[in-house]
Amino acid sequence: xxxxxxxxxxxxxxxxxxxxxxxxxxxxxxxxxxxxxxxxxxxxxxxxxxxxxxxxxxxxxxxxxxxxxxxxxxxxxxxxxxxxxxxxxxxxxxxxxxxxxxxxxxxxxxxxxxxxxxxxxxxxxxxxxxxxxxxxxxxxxxxxxxxxxxxxxxxxxxxxxxxxxxxxxxxxxxxxxxxxxxxxxxxxxxxxxxxxxxxxxxxxxxxxxxxxxxxxxxxxxxxxxxxxxxxxxxxxxxxxxxxxxxxxxxxxxxxxxxxxxxxxxxxxxxxxxxxxxxxxxxxxxxxxxxxxxxxxxxxxxxxxxxxxxxxxxxxxxxxxxxxxxxxxxxxxxxxxxxxxxxxxxxxxxxxxxxxxxxxxxxxxxxxxxxxxxxxxxxxxxxxxxxxxxxxxxxxxxxxxxxxxxxxxxxxxxxxxxxxxxxxxxxxxxxxxxxxxxxxxxxxxxxxxxxxxxxxxxxxxxxxxxxxxxxxxxxxxxxxxxxxxxxxxxxxxxxxxxx
Numbered sequence: 001x002x003x004x005x006x007x008x009x010x011x012x013x014x015x016x017x018x019x020x021x022x023x024x025x026x027x028x029x030x031x032x033x034x035x036x037x038x039x040x041x042x043x044x045x046x047x048x049x050x051x052x053x054x055x056x057x058x059x060x061x062x063x064x065x066x067x068x069x070x071x072x073x074x075x076x077x078x079x080x081x082x083x084x085x086x087x088x089x090x091x092x093x094x095x096x097x098x099x100x101x102x103x104x105x106x107x108x109x110x111x112x113x114x115x116x117x118x119x120x121x122x123x124x125x126x127x128x129x130x131x132x133x134x135x136x137x138x139x140x141x142x143x144x145x146x147x148x149x150x151x152x153x154x155x156x157x158x159x160x161x162x163x164x165x166x167x168x169x170x171x172x173x174x175x176x177x178x179x180x181x182x183x184x185x186x187x188x189x190x191x192x193x194x195x196x197x198x199x200x201x202x203x204x205x206x207x208x209x210x211x212x213x214x215x216x217x218x219x220x221x222x223x224x225x226x227x228x229x230x231x232x233x234x235x236x237x238x239x240x241x242x243x244x245x246x247x248x249x250x251x252x253x254x255x256x257x258x259x260x261x262x263x264x265x266x267x268x269x270x271x272x273x274x275x276x277x278x279x280x281x282x283x284x285x286x287x288x289x290x291x292x293x294x295x296x297x298x299x300x301x302x303x304x305x306x307x308x309x310x311x312x313x314x315x316x317x318x319x320x321x322x323x324x325x326x327x328x329x330x331x332x333x334x335x336x337x338x339x340x341x342x343x344x345x346x347x348x349x350x351x352x353x354x355x356x357x358x359x360x361x362x363x364x365x366x367x368x369x370x371x372x373x374x375x376x377x378x379x380x381x382x383x384x385x386x387x388x389x390x391x392x393x394x395x396x397x398x399x400x401x402x403x404x405x406x407x408x409x410x411x412x413x414x415x416x417x418x419x420x421x422x423x424x425x426x427x428x429x430x431x432x433x434x435x436x437x438x439x440x441x442x443x444x445x446x447x448x449x450x451x452x453x454x455x456x457x458x459x460x461x462x463x464x465x466x467x468x469x470x471x472x473x474x475x476x477x478x479x480x481x482x483x484x485x486x487x488x489x490x491x492x493x494x495x496x497x498x
Contacts, residue, residue: 032390033389033390033391033396033397034388034389034390034397035347035389036081036389037377037385037386038385038386039385040061040385040386044061044062044063044386045062045385046061046062046361046384046385046386046387047059047060047061047362047375047376047386047388048062048095048361048362048374049094049096049099049362050373051099051100051106051364052364053101053104053106053126054104055367056076056077057076057078057079057364057372058074058075058077058099059074059077059374059386059388060072060073060108061074061075061094061374062093063088070090070093070113071088071090071091071113072088072089072094072108072110073088073089074088074106074124076127076128077388079372081372081390085128086128089130091114092110092111092122093110093112093113094108095111095147095148096361096362097150097151098148098150099151100151100152100153102153102158104126105123106122106124106125107151107153108121108122109151109158109160111148111162118137119136119137120133120134121134121158121181123181132181133181134182134183136160136177136186146163146164147162147163147164147197147198148161148162149200149210150199152202153202155206156178156179157176157178157179158176158178159175159176159177159200160174160175161173161175161200161208161210162175163196169193169194170191170194170196170197171189171190172188172189172191173186173187174200174208189228189233193214194214195212195213195214196212196213197211197212198211198251198252199211199252201252201254203227203254203258203280205280206229207228208228209225209227209236210225210226210227210228211225211251211252212224212226213250222239223238223239223250223262223265224236224237224239225237225238225260225282236281236282237260237282239265250262250264250265251263251264251301251302253303253311255277258279259278259279260278261275261303261305262275262276263275263276263300263303264299264300273289273290273298273300274288274290275287275311275313275339277339285339286338286339287339288335288339288340298315298331300315301314301315301316301359301361302314302315302361304365306334307369309337310334310336310337310342311334311335311336312332312333312363312365313332313333313334313335314330314360314361314362314363314375315331316330316360317346328358328359328378329347329348329357329358330347330358330359330387331347332344332345332360332363332373333345334395343394343395344395345391347397356377357378358375358378359376359387360373360389361376366390369392370391370393371390371391371392371393372388372389372390373387373389373390374387421436421490421491422434426493426496427496427497428495428497428498430469430471431468431470432470433465433466433468434459434466434467434468435464435465436464436466438490439461439462441458441460441485442458442459442484442490443457443482443484443485444456444468444482445483446478446480447478447479447481448478454478455470455473459482470497474497476496476497478495478497479492479493479494479495480494480495
């Protein structure tokens with residue numbers, strides 16, 4: 001929590017309730033949203049899935065460090081991001097969508113790192129104790145390209161779906177497990193051509209629904225949705241001018257109304273990435289396209305449906321015009337149910353003035369309409385840490401960083417500059433005094449709660465004391481940011497006008 005020490009003059013005593021209310025709001029905001037990295041270099045290198053059970057959050061993290069044990073790392077945290085319990089499952093390779101809830105227990109699937117035809121399913125308590133393990137083994141699915149498409153629950157049974165390639169043909173396998181952890185059936189579904197499957201859902205009609213991509217050549221791709229039931233495959237939808245975004249995995253989601261959303265596709269070989277909504281019968285309803293340069297501007301790792309029908313997507317920005325120069329920048333966006341973009345934000349840290357690389361892999365909505373997300377973040381020292389963040393319904397952290405870019409920390413710069421800058425008084429009435437000991441010009445901005453710049457000023461090089469007239473500013477708290485001519489943040493402080 002950030003503490004603000006204030007001196008209240010006699011003439012301001014009547015405004016004491018306002019000040020206390022502002023400080024209380026500031027304190028609550030700091031508790032409700034956050035951005036943190038968790039370094040467990042010998043156990044986990046990034047968050048893959050996030051699961052909410054009641055008021056507890058569970059992270060499914062991966063560990064592919066060749067100098068330590070391969071496996072899956074489970075972590076239990078509260079909504080403030082505090083870690084309480086963890087468990088490491090050795091030799092289990094996790095995949096996207098490999099975790100779900102069943103009667104307040106955690107169901108976790110993956111495959112054995114050393115045996116591609118051995119799938120595993122665990123039932124785990126909320127205290128992260130393993131209750132039982134089911135090993136699903138078959139004698140025919142032993143291809144090195146075996147990929148798990150997801151863990152699903154339908155009519156009380158669990159479906160673990162895998163895809164593998166053999167002699168330019170695709171084999172789909174569906175392992176069905178009963179609630180006692182016993183395997184009921186293994187269903188093999190051979191496909192005559194080489195399709196790349198990435199996700200499987202059991203839809204509301206009980207059909208196994210597969211999202212796939214097929215590469216015909218370097219210039220021609222195909223996306224599609226296949227459904228399977230009672231021995232029959234049906235092409236629900238396939239590209240009629242839409243193509244997968246080159247080198248990016250297509251992502252899918254089934255909506256509460258039975259329809260679907262597809263991401264990471266583009267239309268008519270355009271470099272503009274798109275999101276497409278389909279009806280339950282495969283009819284196209286709307287398309288959203290980003291207007292950016294380059295063919296890999298955005299890669300979406302996960303999409304979810306909000307309680308009000310909006311769509312939240314997370315992933316990474318790789319080419320962009322409003323974020324700092326970084327190879328990868330963590331990204332979240334929100335569309336309304338009609339496909340209108342409500343907001344998109346990029347989140348980053350500064351380390352010695354350079355932006356860190358971040359990716360968001362999964363996100364979950366909390367009861368109050370805020371969101372918690374996980375992924376990975378890389379430092380300059382090549383550490384790969386677990387990224388854990390909580391944002392409000394507008395994608396904001398601490399109610400200040402609400403622009404398109406969200407600078408979540410600037411620890412090294414700010415800690416080094418505290419003695420070189422002093423802001424007083426705080427709270428203030430009409431004027432804010434800045435004492436600076438920098439030997440370079442400074443450029444200041446004051447932002448309101450919505451991230452809008454409401455006042456700008458400049459401090460000349462060599463100027464020690466500067467008074468900023470803010471009489472026209474409305475009462476409340478704002479964010480003061482000081483930068484140098486290169487745009488590097490030198491100081492950031494919350495200020496209150498009474």
